[in-house]
Amino acid sequence: ACGAAPEETAPKAENPDYTGCIVSDSGGFDDQSFNESSYRGLKNAEKDLGIKMQEAESKSNADFATNLQGMMNNNCDLTVTIGFLLGDATKKAAEENPDKHFAIVDFQYDEPIKNIKPMIYDTAQAAYLAGYAAAASSETGTVATFGGIKIPTVTIFMDGFADGVAKFNEDKGKDVKLLGWDKDKQDGTFTGDFEKQDKGKQVTSNFIASGADVIMPVAGPVGKGAGAAVKEANTGGKDAKLVWVDSDGYLTAPDYKDVMLTSVIKTMDKAVEDLVTADSKGEFDSTPYIGTLENEGVALAPFHDFDSKVSDETKSEIEALKAQIISGELKVESPSSPK
Amino acid sequence: MSEIKAPVLPDPKKPGNDLFKSITQGPGLVSVLGVIVALVIGGLLIAITDEKVGEAAGYLFARPSDFFSALWSAGTESYVALFNGSIYNSSQGFAPLLETLTVSTPLICAGLGVALAFRAGMFNIGAQGQLIIGATMAAYVGFAWHLPVVVHLLLVIVFGLLGGALWGGLVGLLKARTGAHEVILTIMFNYVALYLLDFLMNTEAFRRPGETNPISPILDANAIFPSLPGSRLHLGFLMAILLTIGVAWLLNRSTIGFEFRAVGHNPDAARTAGVNVARSTILAMAFAGALAGAAGVAQVAGTEKVLTAGVAGSLGFDAITVALLGRSTPWGTFFAGLLFGAFRAGAVNMQITTGTPIDIVLVVQSLIVLFIAAPPLVKAIFGLNRKKKRTSATESIKAGAK
Amino acid sequence: MSAISVLPSKKTPIIFSVLAVIVLVSFGLLGNSQTASFSLTSAGDAFSLPDLVFPGRASNIVIGVLLAALAAYSWMLRAKGRVLPVWAVAVGAVLFVLAFLIWVVSGANINSISLASLLAGGVVLAVPLVFGSLSGVLSERSGVVNIAIEGQLLGGAFTAAIVASVTQNAFAGLVAAGIAGAVVSLVLALFSIKYLVNQIIVGVVLNVLVSGITGFLFTTVMQEDPELYNSPVHLPTIAIPGLSAIPVIGPILFKQSVIGYLMYIAVFLVWFGLYKTRWGLRVRAVGEHPKAADTLGIKVNRTRFWNVTLGGIVAGIGGSFFTLVAIDSFTKEISGGRGFIALAAVIFGRWNPLGAFAAALLFGFADNLQVMLTIIGTPVPSQFMAMMPYLVTIFAVAGLVGRSRGPAAVGDPYVKE
Amino acid sequence: MKLELRGISKAFGSFYANKDIDLVVDDAEIHCLLGENGAGKSTLMNVLYGLYQPTEGQILLDGKPVEFNGPGDAMAAGIGMVHQHFMLIPVFTVAENIALGAEATKAAGVLDLQVTRKKIREISDRYGFDVDPDALVEDLPVGVQQRVEIIKALVRDAKVLILDEPTAVLTPQETDELLEIMRQLKANGTSIVFISHKLREVRAVSDVITVIRRGQVIDSVGAETSTTELANLMVGRAVELNLNKEPATPGAARFQVRELSVVNELGATTLDAVSFDIHEGEILAVAGVQGNGQTELTEAILGTQPVAAGSISLDGTELVGKSVKQVLRSGLGFVPEDRSVHGLVSQFTIEENLVLDLYDRPPFAKGISMNLGEVKKNATKQIADFDVRTDNQLNPASSLSGGNQQKVVMARELSRDLKLFIASQPTRGVDVGSIEFLHRRIVAERDKGTPVMIVSTELDEVMELADRIAVLYKGRVNGIVPGNTSREVLGLMMAGVSAEEAFAQADFATSANEPVEAQPVPLETTEPTDTQEGEAQ
Numbered sequence A: 001a002c003g004a005a006p007e008e009t010a011p012k013a014e015n016p017d018y019t020g021c022i023v024s025d026s027g028g029f030d031d032q033s034f035n036e037s038s039y040r041g042l043k044n045a046e047k048d049l050g051i052k053m054q055e056a057e058s059k060s061n062a063d064f065a066t067n068l069q070g071m072m073n074n075n076c077d078l079t080v081t082i083g084f085l086l087g088d089a090t091k092k093a094a095e096e097n098p099d100k101h102f103a104i105v106d107f108q109y110d111e112p113i114k115n116i117k118p119m120i121y122d123t124a125q126a127a128y129l130a131g132y133a134a135a136a137s138s139e140t141g142t143v144a145t146f147g148g149i150k151i152p153t154v155t156i157f158m159d160g161f162a163d164g165v166a167k168f169n170e171d172k173g174k175d176v177k178l179l180g181w182d183k184d185k186q187d188g189t190f191t192g193d194f195e196k197q198d199k200g201k202q203v204t205s206n207f208i209a210s211g212a213d214v215i216m217p218v219a220g221p222v223g224k225g226a227g228a229a230v231k232e233a234n235t236g237g238k239d240a241k242l243v244w245v246d247s248d249g250y251l252t253a254p255d256y257k258d259v260m261l262t263s264v265i266k267t268m269d270k271a272v273e274d275l276v277t278a279d280s281k282g283e284f285d286s287t288p289y290i291g292t293l294e295n296e297g298v299a300l301a302p303f304h305d306f307d308s309k310v311s312d313e314t315k316s317e318i319e320a321l322k323a324q325i326i327s328g329e330l331k332v333e334s335p336s337s338p339k
Numbered sequence B: 001m002s003e004i005k006a007p008v009l010p011d012p013k014k015p016g017n018d019l020f021k022s023i024t025q026g027p028g029l030v031s032v033l034g035v036i037v038a039l040v041i042g043g044l045l046i047a048i049t050d051e052k053v054g055e056a057a058g059y060l061f062a063r064p065s066d067f068f069s070a071l072w073s074a075g076t077e078s079y080v081a082l083f084n085g086s087i088y089n090s091s092q093g094f095a096p097l098l099e100t101l102t103v104s105t106p107l108i109c110a111g112l113g114v115a116l117a118f119r120a121g122m123f124n125i126g127a128q129g130q131l132i133i134g135a136t137m138a139a140y141v142g143f144a145w146h147l148p149v150v151v152h153l154l155l156v157i158v159f160g161l162l163g164g165a166l167w168g169g170l171v172g173l174l175k176a177r178t179g180a181h182e183v184i185l186t187i188m189f190n191y192v193a194l195y196l197l198d199f200l201m202n203t204e205a206f207r208r209p210g211e212t213n214p215i216s217p218i219l220d221a222n223a224i225f226p227s228l229p230g231s232r233l234h235l236g237f238l239m240a241i242l243l244t245i246g247v248a249w250l251l252n253r254s255t256i257g258f259e260f261r262a263v264g265h266n267p268d269a270a271r272t273a274g275v276n277v278a279r280s281t282i283l284a285m286a287f288a289g290a291l292a293g294a295a296g297v298a299q300v301a302g303t304e305k306v307l308t309a310g311v312a313g314s315l316g317f318d319a320i321t322v323a324l325l326g327r328s329t330p331w332g333t334f335f336a337g338l339l340f341g342a343f344r345a346g347a348v349n350m351q352i353t354t355g356t357p358i359d360i361v362l363v364v365q366s367l368i369v370l371f372i373a374a375p376p377l378v379k380a381i382f383g384l385n386r387k388k389k390r391t392s393a394t395e396s397i398k399a400g401a402k
Numbered sequence C: 001m002s003a004i005s006v007l008p009s010k011k012t013p014i015i016f017s018v019l020a021v022i023v024l025v026s027f028g029l030l031g032n033s034q035t036a037s038f039s040l041t042s043a044g045d046a047f048s049l050p051d052l053v054f055p056g057r058a059s060n061i062v063i064g065v066l067l068a069a070l071a072a073y074s075w076m077l078r079a080k081g082r083v084l085p086v087w088a089v090a091v092g093a094v095l096f097v098l099a100f101l102i103w104v105v106s107g108a109n110i111n112s113i114s115l116a117s118l119l120a121g122g123v124v125l126a127v128p129l130v131f132g133s134l135s136g137v138l139s140e141r142s143g144v145v146n147i148a149i150e151g152q153l154l155g156g157a158f159t160a161a162i163v164a165s166v167t168q169n170a171f172a173g174l175v176a177a178g179i180a181g182a183v184v185s186l187v188l189a190l191f192s193i194k195y196l197v198n199q200i201i202v203g204v205v206l207n208v209l210v211s212g213i214t215g216f217l218f219t220t221v222m223q224e225d226p227e228l229y230n231s232p233v234h235l236p237t238i239a240i241p242g243l244s245a246i247p248v249i250g251p252i253l254f255k256q257s258v259i260g261y262l263m264y265i266a267v268f269l270v271w272f273g274l275y276k277t278r279w280g281l282r283v284r285a286v287g288e289h290p291k292a293a294d295t296l297g298i299k300v301n302r303t304r305f306w307n308v309t310l311g312g313i314v315a316g317i318g319g320s321f322f323t324l325v326a327i328d329s330f331t332k333e334i335s336g337g338r339g340f341i342a343l344a345a346v347i348f349g350r351w352n353p354l355g356a357f358a359a360a361l362l363f364g365f366a367d368n369l370q371v372m373l374t375i376i377g378t379p380v381p382s383q384f385m386a387m388m389p390y391l392v393t394i395f396a397v398a399g400l401v402g403r404s405r406g407p408a409a410v411g412d413p414y415v416k417e
Numbered sequence D: 001m002k003l004e005l006r007g008i009s010k011a012f013g014s015f016y017a018n019k020d021i022d023l024v025v026d027d028a029e030i031h032c033l034l035g036e037n038g039a040g041k042s043t044l045m046n047v048l049y050g051l052y053q054p055t056e057g058q059i060l061l062d063g064k065p066v067e068f069n070g071p072g073d074a075m076a077a078g079i080g081m082v083h084q085h086f087m088l089i090p091v092f093t094v095a096e097n098i099a100l101g102a103e104a105t106k107a108a109g110v111l112d113l114q115v116t117r118k119k120i121r122e123i124s125d126r127y128g129f130d131v132d133p134d135a136l137v138e139d140l141p142v143g144v145q146q147r148v149e150i151i152k153a154l155v156r157d158a159k160v161l162i163l164d165e166p167t168a169v170l171t172p173q174e175t176d177e178l179l180e181i182m183r184q185l186k187a188n189g190t191s192i193v194f195i196s197h198k199l200r201e202v203r204a205v206s207d208v209i210t211v212i213r214r215g216q217v218i219d220s221v222g223a224e225t226s227t228t229e230l231a232n233l234m235v236g237r238a239v240e241l242n243l244n245k246e247p248a249t250p251g252a253a254r255f256q257v258r259e260l261s262v263v264n265e266l267g268a269t270t271l272d273a274v275s276f277d278i279h280e281g282e283i284l285a286v287a288g289v290q291g292n293g294q295t296e297l298t299e300a301i302l303g304t305q306p307v308a309a310g311s312i313s314l315d316g317t318e319l320v321g322k323s324v325k326q327v328l329r330s331g332l333g334f335v336p337e338d339r340s341v342h343g344l345v346s347q348f349t350i351e352e353n354l355v356l357d358l359y360d361r362p363p364f365a366k367g368i369s370m371n372l373g374e375v376k377k378n379a380t381k382q383i384a385d386f387d388v389r390t391d392n393q394l395n396p397a398s399s400l401s402g403g404n405q406q407k408v409v410m411a412r413e414l415s416r417d418l419k420l421f422i423a424s425q426p427t428r429g430v431d432v433g434s435i436e437f438l439h440r441r442i443v444a445e446r447d448k449g450t451p452v453m454i455v456s457t458e459l460d461e462v463m464e465l466a467d468r469i470a471v472l473y474k475g476r477v478n479g480i481v482p483g484n485t486s487r488e489v490l491g492l493m494m495a496g497v498s499a500e501e502a503f504a505q506a507d508f509a510t511s512a513n514e515p516v517e518a519q520p521v522p523l524e525t526t527e528p529t530d531t532q533e534g535e536a537q
């Protein structure tokens, strides 16, 4: 408590007149998922572009409208809202403030709205590659996935993963089993929320006990429970691996980098930052942004430490599949895919 | 012999005073002082966690004035923001007050449900589940049926109340028939309701057409409470007022309420006096559930206009605090609900304008509840009502013994 | 107290009759004819036991008949004005659970389930519940309602994480968790005992308060430098050589983390303390009839104060299970409502440490079973599977346990003239 | 030990329950406190025991001033107290209750109840108690609970023993035993402060009697003072101790109980084929040692106790199978034996308690809407009629002294038109003045033509009120005898001796006694029977 007092100067800013705002859903900005990474995008924009930033976390659905109203009162130029739950509230705010710009992550309107840019992700494409990689890497012939809550943004990962596993079986004539998700029935294993990490750990332990050795948790922070289970199983002599979701887990969940086969990435941070950059230059358009393998909105992360353990054959097959998906030759379909 | 019985000031009637005597004893002054203490502590907390204050503390000795002015402004700014967001601000006038009333509506309704059950001797942790089922039924009627104006809204309300009553009544029934403890039952029923709603939201019947996300269609215009133009305040608030009046009447002036209270205090005596205790238990829980169901109606037909898995938020749990803070009296609950509503509405504004993290708002809010509920502590802080301390008697006792 | 006596209730016979019909018809006659296999051994066991294999339909018809016999016996006893002995109720419950398992497993995509991991996993899920419920027992036995278990667990989890990270010492984390739980309890004790605030209000508010504080510190402190503040060292898992390799019970009893062993010790100690020692006698007296205890010179409020605090320590340690054993780091709301389940276990277990332990285990097993069943693939929608532990609890409480009488003075502040 | 209270005052708010009280209890003296309900006796004793802090005044033990911060201090100083409402923990065993606070322990604080059991046995042997140390207190009859309380004090070596209305709940035999114990204790040097409303026992055992009225000492007198004098001192006016009721003029048998059996949840038969009638305008007293089925009988009539077999009819209407509400509606006035558990909702106001079973009937309610004005008016009237001592009818019932609580219950039940009146222990814990008053009200109800059933373990009361007496023994009616049957005969019958035997024995044992006034009445009485004619066949 005895540093020197700073000079009284205004903070340096290149775009001091532009305000970018963000409203989370009830997951909050540290949900290890879409709120967090969108928030990171805006934070980066604040740093790189010198814009002003306003944020509001919602604790419950009732806060959405109030938070948005607050943003309007604070003269936000662009307001990013996150998740389908904010769909109606964002629409209403946009209609009431036709001169303001909005973006909504992971949600798309039936009828486009001229001042809202939906930002959606065809996650199944990347998850498909992960499924293929997982199946190829499995030594037990069983892989698994589970979700936090059964919502499309979660199950789309599971659908893609399931198809990837199926593709591997089809191409290789193998019978790698997938536990935890039945694509036809659209049902499987869920922990019930995005909080109880120990439940996620127990679920994963059960998967491993049932023979699975590659597990993809789609459950925000609960994924850490899966990581803990995999680490524990491996100290007990197993050889299980993890597929992370949303961000490259090798970087964002370094505790588990030794067991991280790969990750299914949704690059929301980049997309948000790009959007802000464009909007601050006056280049807003409301055509939906759809993150795909092609535009790198979704991606399969590098194998990092596992790079040497994944055969070149598998890598090239994955590259080929990726190319086929990008070219449209191979369609990855999920009931939850963007329309 | 002379008459030596001293006159005693008549006590005002204190309903349910045994449980809540501790809180009721504080007159208005003490409550006000309680709020002040809580605000001061909360202000300090906000100030301490404020970034600018933190920075200024870094060079506290170099320029102390910075630190203290930062401290002061962080605290006051936050409260100004709270006030601006919940009651009045220059740009919107009293629109924030309307917002407060809107946010209070479900809190009051669900709070009444908890309070009513409390008065009947039961701790209803199940407002959450009752609210969910009420909201689910109300919303379904609201978006799946298409009926004329007035009729539709009435049916939405009726089904919402019925849904809550069903969920609460079931607990009452199990308790009355099997003796199972309502605390266990209500906790478990909350989860069951939650998963049930989760399941329903994943069915075609409840999902918005063309939508894969678990969100219901917007309720029919006829099924929605009319709202005050330019605000979110809707007629659901009137419903909350009417329910408060209704519960007050029920508890204090009706035979049913008399039975509830008798069973709540002494079921043996109630039974001996001819009250059907089982029926009272079931009925009280059904009424409590219906009130929580009304909160669900206020959510789906008023504030949100759609049904989602998160329709209940943490309302069912906040309702417990609201009810107890209101000493489980109907009007106490009403005003506690308004207070909480103001916090909710103001907190959102506080977060946006001063960057106070929403978690800190929760902390301040909790502190205020604690201080309002603890008149003896407040009295102690302000040195009111100090008892004369008796000197330790151990020595004279030792002398006296044997 | 109620002096009103009744004839043996029809509840038990009716329940057994219904169960018999369900098993016979739904599980048996309409059940799947495939087999259900239950494996008892897991990797690392000293010797392996053969899998238990049941033909689905046939076994359930047999069990259904047995249950029907029990129901008949129960009706017969009732006619004589007697009730079914406890052992028979237990046998009936076990039979029904077995029938249910055979039914789902034989009808699933994978017709086998590991009984060993079902039980071991159930115990793991139950650990925080057990600690939480012991906290509830300690507090409520002395007459203070403890709704704050959730806050105590969460506070313990948070503090354990941060201390074990900074000191790089898991035991320091364990101790700190106990202290954190105690601090939460102290607030409960202070406000409810000294300042007479309604105990339930304090409890409910404390949960919010702890959630707010940990959430805030998580964002502002932990997230700033997770490496330093949120990478707790873990408590080791200690396997007792030989014993831990016994199939089924080995991993449950002899291959546990320090906290797992502490759980068994704590359950025993609290039970022994409450029922066999001077301290326990006084605590129970204070919870039942504080005035009577006072007339015997027992310091009612002091006893309550320390008991609530002790409960906080226990729950705090339970909370550290999340961050020192189960998971590698802290996140917001990591306790996920388990404090409330623990509260239910307290009541379900009739305020007895052993009962609460059993209730917590039942819940843990049901929860784990639910997960395992979704893994082997059942036709039941996942949301209904998720309801299972809660429905099982409702059924157990309403159907089998019934009325539970708590400490008579729980919730009443004690004020002297 | 000599005990002195000097100028003790105790105020609750602005109300003084004790005002400037001086009292001296000598070594080895039995000192009785006498006073109306609400006079402040229990309050004074609670001050002495350290439960209440006196507002003013001083306590001296053997001449030395002491101050008690809590009962622990008082106990340490050698004061023991048996409270008017027992301070026992119902779910504990006798041994646990007695050990509590002064536990014998082995290493590490492990309880050693064996030591306590031994002490209990020692004391039981010395004073002839029969107490099972391992019984749960809640399962024990009140008489035994009382002994547990006394053992509790004795184990702690009390030099001054306070007994606050110990005999209110005891049977006559138990009372006699208690008085004997008190004499023994006194012989061993213990001083005793004894509170009772029963003048007969007060005179039998006390050395000094101090009378308290409205919180102040009126006078201290010797045991030779007559009951009438004592009563007059207490109440402050002349009290008529003898009821002198008119002989009954019974009419038709309006209330009939036939072959009534009750089986409890453990399958034990607690009422076994009980039959009797009550006629219009007569009082049937049900006598018996507590625990012989009285509770079951009254609860079965009310409908809170399931009936295994038999019939109960009032004016030809069957009551078995009806709800409590229906039974009450058909004209039953019911005073339960335990007012604090079954008779009152102690947190309710006095007003509300006065309509506890009338709240849904006119004029107090119309439909489901209550008329609070009528409730208030009713309370004002009943409080005046029954002389309930309270400063505000909006106070909770718990603020009333025990006797006044009883008056509230009686007032409520007698305040409407009755077809049958049943009262258990109608004057338990009530002072003489009020007993007189309540008895008159009961007789007045009879004289209105209402069949009345009084259940009492108090033989004085039974003999005072009864036109006929039914004696219950082990769940059976052991005989129905005329109201003027002698104490001895009743005592024998209550012990299980048949009526004929009892009359014969009593006759034989006390030849100097008055001639046999009455003969047992056959059980199967159905005709209206004049008591004088109800001879044996």
Ligand SMILES: Nc1ncnc2c1ncn2[C@@H]1O[C@H](COP(=O)(O)OP(=O)(O)OP(=O)(O)O)[C@@H](O)[C@H]1O
Residues within 6 Å of the ligand: C417, D012, D017, D035, D036, D037, D038, D039, D040, D041, D042, D043, D044, D084, D389, D399, D400, D401, D402, D403, D404, D429, D431
């Ligand atoms: N805690 C209290 N608060 C207020 N008033 C009280 C309290 N306790 C007793 N009183 C009042 O003090 C007076 C004396 O009560 P106390 O119990 O000492 O009477 P008592 O002489 O023992 O009567 P009884 O013979 O009926 O037991 C009564 O008017 C009673 O209502």
Ligand SMILES: Nc1ncnc2c1ncn2[C@@H]1O[C@H](COP(=O)(O)OP(=O)(O)OP(=O)(O)O)[C@@H](O)[C@H]1O
Residues within 6 Å of the ligand: D141, D142, D264, D266, D268, D269, D270, D271, D289, D290, D291, D292, D293, D294, D295, D296, D337, D473, D474, D475
């Ligand atoms: N568990 C039992 N087993 C056998 N007999 C019993 C049992 N309980 C009660 N009885 C008998 O039933 C009769 C009535 O008992 P109970 O104690 O209920 O009578 P009571 O007159 O209501 O006494 P109180 O007012 O003290 O409760 C007695 O003869 C008693 O011995």
Ligand SMILES: [Mg+2]
Residues within 6 Å of the ligand: D041, D042, D043, D084, D164, D401, D402
């Ligand atoms: Mg008294």
Ligand SMILES: [Mg+2]
Residues within 6 Å of the ligand: C003, D291, D295, D296
């Ligand atoms: Mg009895």
